[in-house]
Amino acid sequence: MIPVLLADDETLIRSALATMLDLEDDIDVVAHVESGEELLALWRRRVDAGEPVAVAVIDLQMAGIDGVDTAEQILLLTPGAGTMIVTSHGRPGYLKRALTAGVRGFLPKTTPAATLAAVIRTVHSGGRYVDPELAADAISAGDSLLSAREADVLELAADGSSVEEIAQRAHLSMGTTRNYLSSAMAKLGVSNRYEAALKAREHGWI
Amino acid sequence: MIPVLLADDETLIRSALATMLDLEDDIDVVAHVESGEELLALWRRRVDAGEPVAVAVIDLQMAGIDGVDTAEQILLLTPGAGTMIVTSHGRPGYLKRALTAGVRGFLPKTTPAATLAAVIRTVHSGGRYVDPELAADAISAGDSLLSAREADVLELAADGSSVEEIAQRAHLSMGTTRNYLSSAMAKLGVSNRYEAALKAREHGWI
DNA sequence: GCCGGGCGATGACAAAAGTCATGCGCCGGA
DNA sequence: TCCGGCGCATGACTTTTGTCATCGCCCGGC
Numbered sequence: 151m152i153p154v155l156l157a158d159d160e161t162l163i164r165s166a167l168a169t170m171l172d173l174e175d176d177i178d179v180v181a182h183v184e185s186g187e188e189l190l191a192l193w194r195r196r197v198d199a200g201e202p203v204a205v206a207v208i209d210l211q212m213a214g215i216d217g218v219d220t221a222e223q224i225l226l227l228t229p230g231a232g233t234m235i236v237t238s239h240g241r242p243g244y245l246k247r248a249l250t251a252g253v254r255g256f257l258p259k260t261t262p263a264a265t266l267a268a269v270i271r272t273v274h275s276g277g278r279y280v281d282p283e284l285a286a287d288a289i290s291a292g293d294s295l296l297s298a299r300e301a302d303v304l305e306l307a308a309d310g311s312s313v314e315e316i317a318q319r320a321h322l323s324m325g326t327t328r329n330y331l332s333s334a335m336a337k338l339g340v341s342n343r344y345e346a347a348l349k350a351r352e353h354g355w356i
Numbered sequence: 357m358i359p360v361l362l363a364d365d366e367t368l369i370r371s372a373l374a375t376m377l378d379l380e381d382d383i384d385v386v387a388h389v390e391s392g393e394e395l396l397a398l399w400r401r402r403v404d405a406g407e408p409v410a411v412a413v414i415d416l417q418m419a420g421i422d423g424v425d426t427a428e429q430i431l432l433l434t435p436g437a438g439t440m441i442v443t444s445h446g447r448p449g450y451l452k453r454a455l456t457a458g459v460r461g462f463l464p465k466t467t468p469a470a471t472l473a474a475v476i477r478t479v480h481s482g483g484r485y486v487d488p489e490l491a492a493d494a495i496s497a498g499d500s501l502l503s504a505r506e507a508d509v510l511e512l513a514a515d516g517s518s519v520e521e522i523a524q525r526a527h528l529s530m531g532t533t534r535n536y537l538s539s540a541m542a543k544l545g546v547s548n549r550y551e552a553a554l555k556a557r558e559h560g561w562i
Numbered sequence: 563g564c565c566g567g568g569c570g571a572t573g574a575c576a577a578a579a580g581t582c583a584t585g586c587g588c589c590g591g592a
Numbered sequence: 593t594c595c596g597g598c599g600c601a602t603g604a605c606t607t608t609t610g611t612c613a614t615c616g617c618c619c620g621g622c
Contacts, residue, residue, distance in 0.1 A: 159466065160444060160464075160465035160466050161465070161466050161467060161468050161469065162373070162442070162463070162465045162466065162467050162468070162469055162471075162472060163369050163372065163373075163465050165376065165468070165469030166369065166372035166373045166375065166376040166469060167368070167369075167372045169372065169375060169376040169379065169469075170371065170372040170375040170376065173375065236368070238366060238444075257368070258366075259366035259367070259368045259369050260365065260366050260367050260368065261367060261368050262367050262368070262371070263367065263368055263371030263372060263375075265368075266368055297597090297598065297599085298598090298599090299598080299599065299600090309551070309554065310546070310548055310550035310551030310552075310553075310554055311551075312547065312548070312578075312579090313578075313579070313580095314578095322599095322600070322601090323600075323601060323602085325600090325601060325602060325603080326599080326600050326601055326602095328579070328580065328581085329580095329581090329582095329600085329601085330599090330600095331579085331580080332579090332580055332581060332582090335580080336581095340516070341518065341580085342516055342518065342579080342580080342608090343579085343580090344516035344550045345515070345516030345517075346516075347516075348515065348516055503567090503568060503569085504568085504569090505568080505569065505570090518608075518609095519608075519609070519610095520608090528569095528570075528571090529570075529571060529572085531570090531571060531572060531573080532569085532570050532571055532572095534608095534609070534610065534611085535570085535571085535610095535611090535612095536569090536570095537609085537610075538609090538610055538611060538612090541610080542611095547610085548578085548609080548610080549609085549610090
């Protein structure tokens with residue numbers, strides 16, 4: 151039996167996944183929780199109790215700490231632990247972040263159900279699995295064109311702030327802020343910061 | 357047995373929900389599909405074959421026609437049919453749209469799993485169920501402040517288009533477009549269209 | 563029958579946003 | 593050591609936005 155922990159903030163989905171996985175005879179969903187914090191607490195408790203969990207299946211977007219950060223913390227506690235991310239939004243940037251953090255499975259929620267169990271087994275036995283389409287996207291997307299400051303400023307621009315607000319929040323002058331926005335827009339091939347922010351977000355760069 | 361049809365574009369979620377619902381002994385998930393179009397086609401086929409489906413459980417956000425539109429079409433085919441919406445994003449505007457369309461169940465995906473089956477039974481027996489929190493939000497949110505054109509124009513502004521593009525797509529002059537944007541911004545209490553679009557979206561008004 | 567409000571448009575103006583050239587300091591690689 | 597790139601900043605300039613006053617048309621309610 152593979153002891154599995156499940157984290158997803160959508161209770162309905164989480165319960166349904168747990169029910170489905172429990173029908174597999176080599177998978178045991180020991181618990182499911184609704185946040186990264188709870189997952190970490192539970193993971194620690196199981197380790198301390200001498201009943202470690204083998205694989206954590208984590209939703210990418212959750213309130214509080216997100217899926218990748220959660221996985222990162224788990225891997226700090228238990229290097230080589232089996233962690234995998236499940237997500238609705240398959241953005242290449244997240245995949246890259248996840249793989250860098252040491253996550254061994256990355257699946258969009260559009261994956262056929264049978265794949266999930268299969269990937270849990272793969273991850274449990276030390277293997278890796280990344281959704282092929284996402285992998286292709288990530289490869290074609292390549293690295294971020296944006297410099298660190300350009301990305302910062304774009305991120306602050308994403309909620310519709312004025313240059314003045316962005317400048318204040320980034321501790322920059324307004325002129326500098328506009329320069330960064332301008333160069334980010336040029337790199338992304340768009341003509342205003344909102345499009346730039348949207349595009350950068352698509353690429354997973356901010 | 358209550359014959360149920362399930363539509364959600366996330367295969368993993370859809371299969372998991374189907375598996376879970378099939379464990380209930382009075383619910384029979386006759387099929388699950390990944391789009392509103394497929395759901396409609398299947399619904400029609402079942403009606404023609406004399407084996408009508410009792411309840412359609414539909415995800416709100418899908419590629420192609422969305423959950424509410426799908427439900428609306430179903431209710432056109434089979435007035436009084438049991439339709440319910442399940443969603444990740446509980447925005448009050450959607451709830452209102454859904455109820456107006458005749459949908460009898462509206463649940464966020466954060467609902468406990470047991471509720472889903474219970475609501476299917478409620479809807480099947482002619483009742484209604486709306487998530488209490490969402491209902492409260494919808495009541496406090498109130499009606500849209502925006503006129504039809506203001507909402508149109510804001511929606512077109514949401515992807516970062518210039519006034520010129522918005523004007524073209526809305527078949528308006530640039531001046532008129534700016535006037536609508538301006539009045540929408542005033543009504544929403546913000547100082548640019550991107551903030552306005554974000555705020556309107558939060559309220560479910562666009 | 564009149565009034566208000568939505569819809570559509572103009573024109574003029576002020577305020578943001580975006581562009582460009584240019585400057586300085588710092589760091590890291592050739 | 594020198595060059596290039598990044599980070600940060602100014603200033604001057606153009607374009608795009610946002611605001612406002614004003615106009616006309618049509619519709620629905622009083």
